[in-house]
Amino acid sequence: GQNIDQPTEMTATEGAIVQINCTYQTSGFNGLFWYQQHAGEAPTFLSYNVLDGLEEKGRFSSFLSRSKGYSYLLLKELQMKDSASYLCAVRDSGGKLIFGQGTELSVKP
Amino acid sequence: DGGITQSPKYLFRKEGQNVTLSCEQNLNHDAMYWYRQDPGQGLRLIYYSQIVNDFQKGDIAEGYSVSREKKESFPLTVTSAQKNPTAFYLCASRDSGAAYEQYFGPGTRLTVT
Numbered sequence: 001g002q003n004i005d006q007p008t009e010m011t012a013t014e015g016a017i018v019q020i021n022c023t024y025q026t027s028g029f030n031g032l033f034w035y036q037q038h039a040g041e042a043p044t045f046l047s048y049n050v051l052d053g054l055e056e057k058g059r060f061s062s063f064l065s066r067s068k069g070y071s072y073l074l075l076k077e078l079q080m081k082d083s084a085s086y087l088c089a090v091r092d093s094g095g096k097l098i099f100g101q102g103t104e105l106s107v108k109p
Numbered sequence: 110d111g112g113i114t115q116s117p118k119y120l121f122r123k124e125g126q127n128v129t130l131s132c133e134q135n136l137n138h139d140a141m142y143w144y145r146q147d148p149g150q151g152l153r154l155i156y157y158s159q160i161v162n163d164f165q166k167g168d169i170a171e172g173y174s175v176s177r178e179k180k181e182s183f184p185l186t187v188t189s190a191q192k193n194p195t196a197f198y199l200c201a202s203r204d205s206g207a208a209y210e211q212y213f214g215p216g217t218r219l220t221v222t
Contacts, residue, residue, distance in 0.1 A: 044213070087152070090203070101151040
């Protein structure tokens with residue numbers, strides 16, 4: 001079967017660093033995506049990993065280990081506006097995106 | 110401005126009625142997708158289309174229908190056969206090539222009573 005796991009909720013303090021983990025088991029792998037979604041809004045693209053290693057983009061970084069079926073999203077210098085749901089998604093061999101349930105991040109002052 | 114539009118933002122219907130959700134994109138993308146999102150759950154794929162006049166069922170297609178007569182448009186009909194239609198519906202599109210991410214529309218929140 002296809003399965004993507006990520007924690008349901010996380011809480012962090014403004015200015016801190018938080019790591020959101022994602023593990024996956026899918027039929028084929030054609031890349032892993034992270035999206036940010038504020039309540040009631042559309043998801044917006046954050047990062048894409050297809051090879052092992054770390055991709056850095058400003059305050060956000062994403063890591064992938066294909067052999068372990070594991071990724072994480074790292075958010076640095078947290079701001080209040082980073083409070084949102086973070087969605088991990090894997091593109092399977094058929095080209096479809098399989099989404100995890102999302103991690104609700106609360107950033108507190 | 111290029112983008113994906115969905116209308117309306119909020120939609121209310123009585124049980125037993127069919128309802129059609131609009132999705133239009135001017136990004137010249139070939140592929141379009143419909144997802145459903147329920148509280149505490151991830152996005153689940155309803156239908157997708159990779160080219161005009163062709164579409165495939167996703168994981169939860171029962172009770173839904175689509176058409177893809179134009180590249181820009183991919184309307185979703187929620188039929189009376191859908192047992193739990195109240196949800197947040199998201200449309201997305203993607204350019205060709207595996208590396209390209211999906212772009213999402215603003216969503217339609219459908220409430221059926």
